[in-house]
Amino acid sequence: MTQRISVGGLQVSQLLFDFINQQALPKTKIEQADFWRSFEKIISTFSPRNKTLLEKREDMQQQIDRWHTTNEYKFSDYKAFLQDIGYLLPDCEDFMISTSNVDEEMATMAGPQLVVPVMNSRFALNAANARWGSLYDALYGTDAIGFDNGAEVGTTYNKVRGDLVIAKGRKFLDNACPLSQGSHADAVAYTIEDRELKVALESGQLTTLADNAKLIGFNGEQASPSVILFNNNGMHIEIVIDKSSQIGGDDKAGISDIILESALTTIMDCEDSVAAVDAEDKVVVYKNWLGLMQGDLSEEITKQGKTFTRSLNSDRQYKGITGQDLSLKGRSLMFVRNVGHLMTSPAIIDAQGNEIPEGILDGVITSLISLHDLQGNSNFKNSSAGSIYIVKPKMHGPEEVTFANDLFNAVEDMLGLARYTIKMGIMDEERRTTVNLKQCIYAAKERVVFINTGFLDRTGDEIHTSMEAGPMIRKGDMKSAAWIGAYEDWNVDIGLRCGLSGRAQIGKGMWAIPDQMANMLKTKVAHPQSGANTAWVPSPTAATLHALHYHEIDVFTQQQSIKQRPLANIDDILSIPIEVNPQWTINEIEQELENNAQGLLGYVVRWVDAGIGCSKVPDINNVGLMEDRATLRISSQHMANWLRHEICTKEQVMAVLKKMALVVDKQNSGDPSYQAMADDFDNSIAFQAACELVFEGCAQPSGYTEPVLHKRRLALKVQ
Numbered sequence: 001m002t003q004r005i006s007v008g009g010l011q012v013s014q015l016l017f018d019f020i021n022q023q024a025l026p027k028t029k030i031e032q033a034d035f036w037r038s039f040e041k042i043i044s045t046f047s048p049r050n051k052t053l054l055e056k057r058e059d060m061q062q063q064i065d066r067w068h069t070t071n072e073y074k075f076s077d078y079k080a081f082l083q084d085i086g087y088l089l090p091d092c093e094d095f096m097i098s099t100s101n102v103d104e105e106m107a108t109m110a111g112p113q114l115v116v117p118v119m120n121s122r123f124a125l126n127a128a129n130a131r132w133g134s135l136y137d138a139l140y141g142t143d144a145i146g147f148d149n150g151a152e153v154g155t156t157y158n159k160v161r162g163d164l165v166i167a168k169g170r171k172f173l174d175n176a177c178p179l180s181q182g183s184h185a186d187a188v189a190y191t192i193e194d195r196e197l198k199v200a201l202e203s204g205q206l207t208t209l210a211d212n213a214k215l216i217g218f219n220g221e222q223a224s225p226s227v228i229l230f231n232n233n234g235m236h237i238e239i240v241i242d243k244s245s246q247i248g249g250d251d252k253a254g255i256s257d258i259i260l261e262s263a264l265t266t267i268m269d270c271e272d273s274v275a276a277v278d279a280e281d282k283v284v285v286y287k288n289w290l291g292l293m294q295g296d297l298s299e300e301i302t303k304q305g306k307t308f309t310r311s312l313n314s315d316r317q318y319k320g321i322t323g324q325d326l327s328l329k330g331r332s333l334m335f336v337r338n339v340g341h342l343m344t345s346p347a348i349i350d351a352q353g354n355e356i357p358e359g360i361l362d363g364v365i366t367s368l369i370s371l372h373d374l375q376g377n378s379n380f381k382n383s384s385a386g387s388i389y390i391v392k393p394k395m396h397g398p399e400e401v402t403f404a405n406d407l408f409n410a411v412e413d414m415l416g417l418a419r420y421t422i423k424m425g426i427m428d429e430e431r432r433t434t435v436n437l438k439q440c441i442y443a444a445k446e447r448v449v450f451i452n453t454g455f456l457d458r459t460g461d462e463i464h465t466s467m468e469a470g471p472m473i474r475k476g477d478m479k480s481a482a483w484i485g486a487y488e489d490w491n492v493d494i495g496l497r498c499g500l501s502g503r504a505q506i507g508k509g510m511w512a513i514p515d516q517m518a519n520m521l522k523t524k525v526a527h528p529q530s531g532a533n534t535a536w537v538p539s540p541t542a543a544t545l546h547a548l549h550y551h552e553i554d555v556f557t558q559q560q561s562i563k564q565r566p567l568a569n570i571d572d573i574l575s576i577p578i579e580v581n582p583q584w585t586i587n588e589i590e591q592e593l594e595n596n597a598q599g600l601l602g603y604v605v606r607w608v609d610a611g612i613g614c615s616k617v618p619d620i621n622n623v624g625l626m627e628d629r630a631t632l633r634i635s636s637q638h639m640a641n642w643l644r645h646e647i648c649t650k651e652q653v654m655a656v657l658k659k660m661a662l663v664v665d666k667q668n669s670g671d672p673s674y675q676a677m678a679d680d681f682d683n684s685i686a687f688q689a690a691c692e693l694v695f696e697g698c699a700q701p702s703g704y705t706e707p708v709l710h711k712r713r714l715a716l717k718v719q
Contacts, residue, residue: 050341109533
C-alpha cells in the first residue's frame with residue numbers, strides 16, 4: 001500500500017512528498033506551504049478541463065466511427081463531415097511565431113537529436129555527453145566501414161580497418177573544410193600563422209583553407225597545435241593531433257582523431273520510452289532530471305573489469321583564432337518530455353478522491369526542478385538563454401495545445417517565472433493535430449520551439465481514427481501511402497510559413513535500426529534535405545554519424561528554397577490507407593500477423609515484466625530495432641483492425657500470438673531473469689497484456705497502449 005500524507009485537500013505519496021520537500025524545493029527560494037497551496041489550486045483548476053478534453057476526443061471518435069458504418073465513403077462527403085464536427089477546423093490568420101530567448105542549439109543550429117528514457121541514469125548521462133563524439137570510433141565500431149577484405153573488427157586494433165576509417169575521415173575534411181589546393185589526405189603538418197591555417201603537403205607545397213573563416217580556434221601552440229577547431233554549417237569539428245598516440249603516431253600529420261559536434265539537443269523522456277506507473281517510478285524519473293538540472297547526476301559503471309564514475313562533461317575550452325578565449329558547451333541542450341493528457345497518476349489523489357492527470361504532475365514538477373538551472377544552482381548551464389524546454393506529446397488539435405499553454409502560464413506564475421519562460425515542443429503525431437497544425441502552432445505561438453513528425457505514433461492514430469473505414473493496408477506499405485508523404489511535407493511547409501526557421505526546431509523521426517549505420521548514412525540525409533533542422537537518432541554513435549549530414553546540407557539555405565514550393569495537399573493527408581478489395585493470400589496474412597505479434601510481444605514482455613520502456617528488441621528476423629510505445633501502438637492497432645474487418649479470426653490471432661511467444665522466449669533465453677510466457681500463457685501477465693492490446697484494441701482510447709500497460713505492470717509489481 002502506498003503511504004500517503006495529507007496536504008490541504010490532496011493525498012500525496014510519502015515518497016513524492018519527501019522528494020519534493022527535501023530535494024527539489026531547497027535552493028529554489030519557494031516555500032513549501034506556498035508550493036503545495038499553489039499546486040493544489042492548479043490541480044483543481046486544470047483537472048476538470050483535462051477531463052473535458054478527453055471526453056471530446058472520445059465523442060469525436062465515436063462520431064467518426066458512426067459515419068463510416070452508416071455512410072458509403074465518398075471523399076468530399078467525408079471531408080465535409082470532418083469540418084461539420086470540428087475535427088477539421090477553418091484556417092486561421094497568417095502569423096509568425098514570436099518565441100524569444102531560445103538557445104542557439106534549436107534556433108540557429110541544425111544537428112541530431114537524441115531521445116532517451118530519463119529513468120535510466122546511464123542512458124541520460126550518455127545522451128547529455130553526446131554533444132561531442134569521435135568520428136573515428138563511430139566509423140571503426142559500426143558497419144559504416146565494411147568488414148570485408150581484412151577489415152573485420154577484432155579484439156585488437158586492425159590497421160586495415162583503421163586505414164579505411166582514416167581515409168573516410170580525410171574525405172569528410174575535404175568536403176567540410178576543403179583546402180585551397182590538395183587534400184587533407186596528403187597533409188603532413190598543420191600550423192597556425194597570422195590567423196590562418198597552414199597545411200604542409202607531402203609534395204612540399206604549403207596550402208591554406210579554401211575558406212579560412214571556417215577556422216575558429218585551437219589548443220596547444222600555433223606552431224604545433226594539439227587541437228584545431230572549425231565551424232561548418234554552424235557545426236563544430238575538431239582535428240586532434242597527438243603523435244604520441246597509437247593512431248597519431250602512425251599518421252603522416254599526427255592526427256589521432258576527428259571529433260564532431262553531434263547531439264545538439266536531447267529529449268530526456270518521461271513518456272513513451274519509460275515504464276513509470278506509480279509514485280516510486282515517478283520519483284526515480286524526477287530524481288534523474290534533478291541530477292541533470294543540478295549537474296551532479298553520476299553513475300558507477302563497470303566495463304571489462306574496470307569500475308569508473310560517469311558524470312556530466314565540462315565545457316570545452318579553446319584559444320580563439322582572433323586571440324580571445326573560446327568556450328563551447330560540452331553537453332547537449334536538454335528538453336524534458338512530459339506525458340500527454342490521457343493518463344492519471346496514483347502519486348497524488350485529489351480532494352474528490354481521483355488520481356490527478358499525470359501531465360499536470362509532470363508539468364509542475366519538471367518545471368520546478370528546472371528552476372535549479374535558471375537560478376544557477378548547478379555545476380553546469382543547460383539553457384544559456386534562461387528557458388525551460390518541455391516537449392508535449394499526444395495532443396489532439398489546438399484546444400489541447402491551448403490547455404497546455406494555459407497550464408504553463410499557471411506554472412510560471414506559481415514558480416515566479418516571467419511569461420513564456422517555459423517553451424513548448426509540439427509533437428505532430430496525431431491526425432487531428434496534423435490537419436490543424438497551423439492552428440496548433442498559433443495556440444502556443446509565443447512559446448513554441450519544436451514541431452516534429454513521427455511515423456509510428458502517427459500511423460497508430462491513423463489506424464485508430466479510421467478503424468471502421470475498412471481493413472488497413474499492410475504495415476510495410478504505409479510508408480509509400482499517399483498520406484504519409486503529404487504529412488511529412490506538410491509539417492515542414494506549415495512550420496516554415498509560421499516562422500520557425502531561425503527560431504525553433506522542425507524535426508523528423510527516429511532511425512530505429514541502431515546496428516545498421518551504413519544504411520542510416522545512405523538514407524537519413526533525406527531529413528536535412530527535407531528542411532528539418534533536427535532528426536532523432538538512437539545512440540550517441542548514431543548522432544556522430546548523422547552529424548555528417550548537417551555538414552553536407554546547409555539546412556537553413558534548404559529551408560529558404562522549400563519555402564517557395566506549394567503547400568502540401570491536405571486532401572492527401574486525409575486519404576485513408578485502406579485496402580478497398582483485399583486479395584491477400586493466407587501466407588501473406590499469416591506473415592503480417594506474425595510480424596506484428598512478434599514485435600508486440602517482444603516489447604510488452606520487457607515493459608511489463610522488467611519495467612523497461614525502451615530497448616533494442618530483436619524483430620522476427622533477429623534484427624535489433626529500437627522499440628517504444630509508439631511501435632507497440634501501430635502493431636496492436638493494425639492487428640485489431642484486421643480482426644475488426646475479418647481479415648483474420650480471433651482463433652487465428654491467438655494461435656499466432658502463442659507461436660510468436662515461443663520465438664520471443666527463445667530470443668530472451670540468455671537472460672537469467674526472464675520469465676518465459678509460453679510456460680504458462682494463462683498466468684503470464686505480459687502475455688495477457690499483449691492479448692488485451694490486440695483483442696480490445698478498438699476500445700483503447702485513441703489506440704494508446706498506456707492504460708493496459710500500466711494496469712498490467714502495476715499488477716505484476718503487486719504480485
